[in-house]
Amino acid sequence: MRRLTNYLARLFATDALVLFGIVCLLLWLVNCLRSFDVVSVKGQGFVTLAVQALYTMPQLALAFFYICVGIGLVRALTALQNSHELHIIHTSKGVNGLWRAAGVVTGVAVLAVLLFAHWVEPHANRKFSELSASVAADLVSSTLRPGRFTQVTPGVILLIGGREGAGEIREFFADDRRSPETRRTFIAESAQISSDGQNYVLELRNGSLQYVQEDGRYSEVRFTRYDLSVDSLSQPLAFGDSLAERDSFELLSEAAATGQLSEPAMQRLLDRSAEALRVIAICLFALAIAAFPSGRRARIPVPLEAVVMLVAFGERGIGTYSPLGVGTGAVVLIVLSGGILAYRLWPRRPRSIAA
Structure with a gap:
């Protein structure tokens, strides 16, 4: 069973990482294209453009990371279904290995997204602000042309x-x-x-x-x-978000020193931790819709990857507009996926064949 767990975990992780890498590369290129005109007008080179686009990546990566993990799971499970390996896993009592592999991938993804949300993204925001200030200082001190109006930022x-x-x-x-x-x-x-x-x-x-x-x-x-x-x-804004440039360890250290944690800082910590709930929710949903073999053929085949995308879009919308917080959509999806899994795992009596 350990070999089965390792095999499935590698399969799930490979599909998720390949998709995540492709998405990150495309997003970085899009950011470069969006900032090319602005940075070139400010007299900066391609290196500055590339680094500036790189500092904006963690926030975008967080928005797509859990979706890539869910699609990676669904793609791997669909491939197992098409090759009939999923049928063999269920009939040969290898389901526990399947759950363990999914649990390992989900756990690693949760740790990765927490690291990004609580530490990497705030440091990237801080570096982006420092680079923007450096570019603006260079624009004013040496690049800005006399007698010509120049836009530093919108x-x-x-x-x-x-x-x-x-x-x-x-x-x-x-x-x-x-x-x-x-x-x-x-x-x-x-x-x-x-x-x-x-x-x-x-x-x-x-x-x-x-x-x-x-x-x-x-x-x-x-x-x-x-x-x-x-x-x-x-x-870009007259009044920036100072909490966005401070990692969670700094916020907790300040709270330990002062003996109190401000409400905005508490809300920021909860919002960052909600990313872990999104990973858990999308992984449970992927297992609920693709971890069980089926011999039925749909009249209109619907790609499960598209279903995961639509569900993630709905989850993000619920979390954005819910007064209970950004994790509301993830909690709803966890409950829904848990219900589907419980229904599909519930033991059923075999049907008797009429004479």
């Missing part, structure tokens, strides 16, 4: 009048329209980029900061010096 437009020695910038202008409630405009006679080793700061001198509210109200603040974080100009 909603932020920069303009400089000229350059001088030691990185000095004359006649700096920045228009920030990312927030639908407030429009900010920075105007300064001169500016200079500086760094403390971790963050880039734009030192504005002799200028003004203008605010225009959604209702049309206008206000202006004049300054002799204003330090503006380049990171605040390089993000």
Whole structure:
């Protein structure tokens, strides 16, 4: 039975990993194509483009990982069905090996998705922010052309009048329209980029900061010096999600030091842990629909891979719109799959043949 377990586990894992690798490669290429024009306008090369697209991959990989695992299980079980190996497994009392193999693959997938959700994705988000700030600093300090409006990120437009020695910038202008409630405009006679080793700061001198509210109200603040974080100009949103760049170990360490865990941090930990429920749910569903041999031929054959995709789409929709949290859809799918498995595993009396 151990050989059967190892054979089935390798079969399940191989199909899932091959599909996941293909999906990741396609998503990375799509990200590169989407960012190519923006990065090239900012004067950056292909390496920067490739790394920036790579840092956005963990979040996308989490969205597709459990689906790839479910499709991998279904594809492997369908191949066993077509080769009649699945019939042999059930008739030769090898079902326990099948369950053990599925349990091993599910357990490894759960550990992998927890590692991605709690550690890899936050670090990738942090690196992406640092790279975006570095690109924006390079754009302002050396790449930005005098007298030409340039978009740093959607909603932020920069303009400089000229350059001088030691990185000095004359006649700096920045228009920030990312927030639908407030429009900010920075105007300064001169500016200079500086760094403390971790963050880039734009030192504005002799200028003004203008605010225009959604209702049309206008206000202006004049300054002799204003330090503006380049990171605040390089993000797609005016107010970023700081928790997205902090891994769960940092959040738990802070909670242990302060003696309390904030509600947003608790919700973020629960949302990240819900990814494990999705893996368990989709694996149970794959077993429920494909782990049992059948001699029936459907009039209209429906690919089980498509069924898994549709069910995953429904699970994601329930989790997104449910007031109970993102794990609601996974819990519903676990209950549904458990019911199907219990029904198919329930012992039945053999039918008597009438004389």
